[in-house]
Amino acid sequence: MPIQRRTFVAALGAGTIASTAGCSSTGGTGGDGSDGSGGNGTADGTPSVAGETLTLTTTTSTYDTGLLDEIHTDFEEMYGVTVDAVAQGTGAALETARNGDSDIVMVHARGLEDEFMRNGYGINRRDLMFNDFVIVGPADDPAGIEGTGSATEALTTVAEAEATFVSRGDNSGTHTKELNLWEAAGTDPGGDWYQETGTGMGEALNAANQQGAYTLSDRGTFISQRSEIDLTILVQGPIEGGPEILANPYGVMAVNPGVHENANYDLAMAYIGWITSPGVQNAISEYQVNGEQLFFPEAVSEDPDFRQYVPEGWSSDDSDA
Amino acid sequence: MLRATGVSRSYGDDTVFRDLTIDVDAGEVVAVIGPSGVGKTTLLRTLALSLEPDEGRVKLDGTDPWTADEAERLVLRRRVGMVFQEASLFAGTVARNVEYGLRVRRSWSERIASLFRLSGAADAVRESLDVVGLTDKTDQPVDSLSGGEAQRVSFARALAYDPDVLLLDEPTSDLDPRNTAVIEDAVGEASDRGIGVVVATHDMHQAERVADRVAVLLDDGITEVGPTAEIFEDPADERTRKFISGELVY
Amino acid sequence: MPLEPVAQLAPALLDGGAGPAASLLGVSFREGYVGSVIAVSLYVSLTAVALSTLISVPAAVAIGLTEFPGKGFVKSVVNTGMGFPSVVVGLVVLFAVSNQGPLGSLELIFTREAMIMSQFVLATPPITAISLAAVSGVDDGVRDAARVLGGTRVDVALVVIKEARYGIATAVLAGFGRAISEVGSVLIVGGNITSADGISKTRTLTTAIQLEARQGRYETAMVLGAVLVALVLTVNAVVVRFGDRGVTG
Numbered sequence: 001m002p003i004q005r006r007t008f009v010a011a012l013g014a015g016t017i018a019s020t021a022g023c024s025s026t027g028g029t030g031g032d033g034s035d036g037s038g039g040n041g042t043a044d045g046t047p048s049v050a051g052e053t054l055t056l057t058t059t060t061s062t063y064d065t066g067l068l069d070e071i072h073t074d075f076e077e078m079y080g081v082t083v084d085a086v087a088q089g090t091g092a093a094l095e096t097a098r099n100g101d102s103d104i105v106m107v108h109a110r111g112l113e114d115e116f117m118r119n120g121y122g123i124n125r126r127d128l129m130f131n132d133f134v135i136v137g138p139a140d141d142p143a144g145i146e147g148t149g150s151a152t153e154a155l156t157t158v159a160e161a162e163a164t165f166v167s168r169g170d171n172s173g174t175h176t177k178e179l180n181l182w183e184a185a186g187t188d189p190g191g192d193w194y195q196e197t198g199t200g201m202g203e204a205l206n207a208a209n210q211q212g213a214y215t216l217s218d219r220g221t222f223i224s225q226r227s228e229i230d231l232t233i234l235v236q237g238p239i240e241g242g243p244e245i246l247a248n249p250y251g252v253m254a255v256n257p258g259v260h261e262n263a264n265y266d267l268a269m270a271y272i273g274w275i276t277s278p279g280v281q282n283a284i285s286e287y288q289v290n291g292e293q294l295f296f297p298e299a300v301s302e303d304p305d306f307r308q309y310v311p312e313g314w315s316s317d318d319s320d321a
Numbered sequence: 322m323l324r325a326t327g328v329s330r331s332y333g334d335d336t337v338f339r340d341l342t343i344d345v346d347a348g349e350v351v352a353v354i355g356p357s358g359v360g361k362t363t364l365l366r367t368l369a370l371s372l373e374p375d376e377g378r379v380k381l382d383g384t385d386p387w388t389a390d391e392a393e394r395l396v397l398r399r400r401v402g403m404v405f406q407e408a409s410l411f412a413g414t415v416a417r418n419v420e421y422g423l424r425v426r427r428s429w430s431e432r433i434a435s436l437f438r439l440s441g442a443a444d445a446v447r448e449s450l451d452v453v454g455l456t457d458k459t460d461q462p463v464d465s466l467s468g469g470e471a472q473r474v475s476f477a478r479a480l481a482y483d484p485d486v487l488l489l490d491e492p493t494s495d496l497d498p499r500n501t502a503v504i505e506d507a508v509g510e511a512s513d514r515g516i517g518v519v520v521a522t523h524d525m526h527q528a529e530r531v532a533d534r535v536a537v538l539l540d541d542g543i544t545e546v547g548p549t550a551e552i553f554e555d556p557a558d559e560r561t562r563k564f565i566s567g568e569l570v571y
Numbered sequence: 572m573p574l575e576p577v578a579q580l581a582p583a584l585l586d587g588g589a590g591p592a593a594s595l596l597g598v599s600f601r602e603g604y605v606g607s608v609i610a611v612s613l614y615v616s617l618t619a620v621a622l623s624t625l626i627s628v629p630a631a632v633a634i635g636l637t638e639f640p641g642k643g644f645v646k647s648v649v650n651t652g653m654g655f656p657s658v659v660v661g662l663v664v665l666f667a668v669s670n671q672g673p674l675g676s677l678e679l680i681f682t683r684e685a686m687i688m689s690q691f692v693l694a695t696p697p698i699t700a701i702s703l704a705a706v707s708g709v710d711d712g713v714r715d716a717a718r719v720l721g722g723t724r725v726d727v728a729l730v731v732i733k734e735a736r737y738g739i740a741t742a743v744l745a746g747f748g749r750a751i752s753e754v755g756s757v758l759i760v761g762g763n764i765t766s767a768d769g770i771s772k773t774r775t776l777t778t779a780i781q782l783e784a785r786q787g788r789y790e791t792a793m794v795l796g797a798v799l800v801a802l803v804l805t806v807n808a809v810v811v812r813f814g815d816r817g818v819t820g
Contacts, residue, residue, distance in 0.1 A: 055681060055762075064786050072767035084681055084772060086762035087782075100670030101680045200785030225787050262670060262678070369719050399721040409712035411730055421717075425726045479720065 705738020
């Protein structure tokens with residue numbers, strides 16, 4: 001199966017590089033790949049990005065699930081390049097890119113992504129894939145939230161019962177989502193029952209497990225760790241018919257070479273073209289941990305979705321462009 | 322050969338000695354006697370050209386190291402050897418210690434080359450260990466030596482590079498009579514080789530045994546210098562007389 | 572116990588990457604993964620400690636053998652540096668090597684060279700401070716003898732270094748221990764990167780442990796921890812052995 005996919009993706013590569021080459025020459029804003037590595041193929045078809053390194057800052061949830069290691073080999077072989085994936089959490093990943101220390105970001109906090117784009121650091125955003133968040137807790141469910149159809153209602157119930165809740169507290173995408181949920185619930189969490197761990201999802205799940213506490217987790221990390229902990233899903237996300245507010249969409253963006261001229265824009269665009277291609281999107285949907293699908297591709301669609309390219313709520317009438 | 326003229330030295334407000342004159346010639350043994358703490362060590366360091374006097378001149382064969390440049394001073398300093406009250410041996414074998422003075426006088430390329438040679442001890446090392454009767458200890462680590470043996474190695478170490486002047490600072494104060502005798506014989510051997518020797522000691526009998534001339538260091542200066550017999554039998558200075566007869570107790 | 576993981580590691584270090592996943596103490600890893608992580612850990616820490624030793628020991632000898640006004644202040648600055656938090660060092664190095672920083676044009680961020688820089692900064696104060704204590708402890712008489720017997724300043728320094736060798740070896744080991752067991756700064760400036768085929772680029776044992784712990788895989792983290800301890804013990808044993816041979820030689 002992997003070999004089959006690889007040949008399929010490789011066959012697709014030629015088309016991808018052609019399309020991204022077009023993108024970089026027409027979409028460039030003056031910063032034209034100052035390292036002299038145009039995205040154009042040479043006469044024999046070998047792309048001239050060969051030997052370069054793409055620095056990708058991303059979130060722990062995409063990295064720790066093993067997805068990137070699984071799919072990146074194809075990209076590296078196709079272009080003869082290296083991908084340095086740095087797993088940092090959404091906030092840190094965007095900050096690193098903001099400083100010009102990475103070429104591309106893959107994160108899951110639309111609000112932060114939009115701010116990043118509005119400030120001019122990110123361009124050519126694409127919706128990549130999604131999974132969802134779930135609210136997990138001990139099987140005996142002391143606060144009694146199981147079966148609650150609303151995530152905000154469930155959190156309010158936890159807060160009223162003062163049942164222990166573990167928060168990531170690390171400015172990650174999951175943490176950002178959790179804070180948005182509290183805000184939507186109209187509750188300001190605080191007190192002994194609310195614990196900020198400042199750690200990764202895996203550690204937060206372990207902390208919740210040991211204390212019989214509730215927490216918000218992305219489905220992927222929860223699945224990959226489910227066999228080792230006693231927590232269970234009490235409020236489902238939209239993948240299993242839960243509320244839409246628990247959706248967890250991932251986006252990918254190139255660092256704007258107009259702001260950071262050292263950014264490897266050509267390779268970043270090649271990557272975006274590659275990862276949003278049908279072959280790789282298919283590979284993402286086939287990636288499984290413990291027999292379960294973790295990510296659902298959403299880059300390939302028959303219908304146009306212009307909202308993925310711009311900050312939410314932006315229109316061409318806005319004066320802040 | 323080595324001559325200090327009118328030298329003074331103090332540490333802060335504390336004067337160690339003032340306007341002091343002493344000299345030693347080739348093959349001559351001069352003893353500096355005086356009570357402990359009177360500044361014999363400071364005087365020897367001044368004579369070793371490693372301590373600059375506040376006033377006065379120290380000259381080796383007419384050259385003043387403190388008006389010479391650093392390279393010339395090093396050349397002069399290297400004509401002097403010294404044995405301390407404590408053996409102060411370096412970690413390593415007896416041979417490495419005795420060889421030290423020869424080693425630092427070689428060029429760096431020779432020294433580095435010698436690291437890769439498994440040669441035995443040099444002739445000079447063996448000869449000078451022979452003077453103190455320790456040739457059988459050549460390859461022993463120094464921490465296996467007794468105190469007396471360590472001091473004898475220390476003597477051989479100063480003798481090995483054939484200095485013009487040898488300075489001994491209370492070399493036998495911690496030693497038993499047998500080791501003391503070895504050191505005193507070695508002093509005689511050194512002077513036979515034409516080395517000028519200065520021995521600082523609080524032991525007047527030792528001074529009588531080894532010295533050609535004696536300088537008496539009392540309070541902050543030398544009260545009297547003269548041939549050994551003269552100083553011990555007919556001192557001219559009243560304080561010298563009292564010190565030698567034991568009336569003056571420090 | 573410490574020998575066991577080392578013995579099992581040897582093939583992993585030598586093996587290019589063919590064959591099935593390697594197993595270590597009952598936990599399976601991707602082929603070549605543990606070996607490459609160890610190699611990066613050793614490369615970064617040993618290089619940093621070597622560079623640091625080249626600076627620290629002469630500095631300690633110079634400070635120890637010279638009297639100058641403000642010597643006490645210099646000593647206290649060095650001693651304060653020993654307790655410098657590694658994350659702070661990591662942040663400072665990050666600012667220096669970041670694209671926006673003064674060394675940004677060298678493109679050192681997320682490289683082993685940046686990790687070496689931060690570990691150099693971390694290892695230098697303990698190596699200097701402990702070497703300085705060792706040098707200061709060398710008998711004055713030995714120093715005097717080295718000089719009076721005709722030694723130049725360099726000769727005296729060499730004698731002092733030899734006398735203080737155990738203390739200096741301890742200093743180097745302390746610096747190595749700090750470097751190889753440090754996680755904060757190498758994570759920040761190195762980025763904890765492996766290639767897609769599981770070969771470490773900037774992942775060290777400590778950041779690998781941190782990664783496993785982040786995912787709640789404490790058993791795997793413990794195995795890597797055991798490897799780290801074995802590695803430190805091995806290096807210590809080698810240095811002690813080397814030091815012993817230096818005495819008689």
